[in-house]
Amino acid sequence: MALDLKTSHKPIRDYYSSLEEFHKIGVKHEGAVRSAFQRLLEHCCRKMGWTFVGEHRIPLGGRRSVVVDGGML
Numbered sequence: 001m002a003l004d005l006k007t008s009h010k011p012i013r014d015y016y017s018s019l020e021e022f023h024k025i026g027v028k029h030e031g032a033v034r035s036a037f038q039r040l041l042e043h044c045c046r047k048m049g050w051t052f053v054g055e056h057r058i059p060l061g062g063r064r065s066v067v068v069d070g071g072m073l
Helices: 010-024 030-048
Strands: 052-061 064-072
Touching: 010 030, 030 052, 030 064
Parallel strands: none
Antiparallel strands: 052 064
């Protein structure tokens, strides 16, 4: 299954609109743009039948693990 997502589609337009709003008010830090990107990833996951999980912990074995910004499961 392929994800058919074009720059003209609403989720992409919304993402860039959010980035533009952040830029207008001088916000450029990762935490701000992260929310816009997460909404885009959530949309993509729904289209693919997946679930987006923010701050996803991945066990590496034993007591070790790594936490990624987001997982598409």
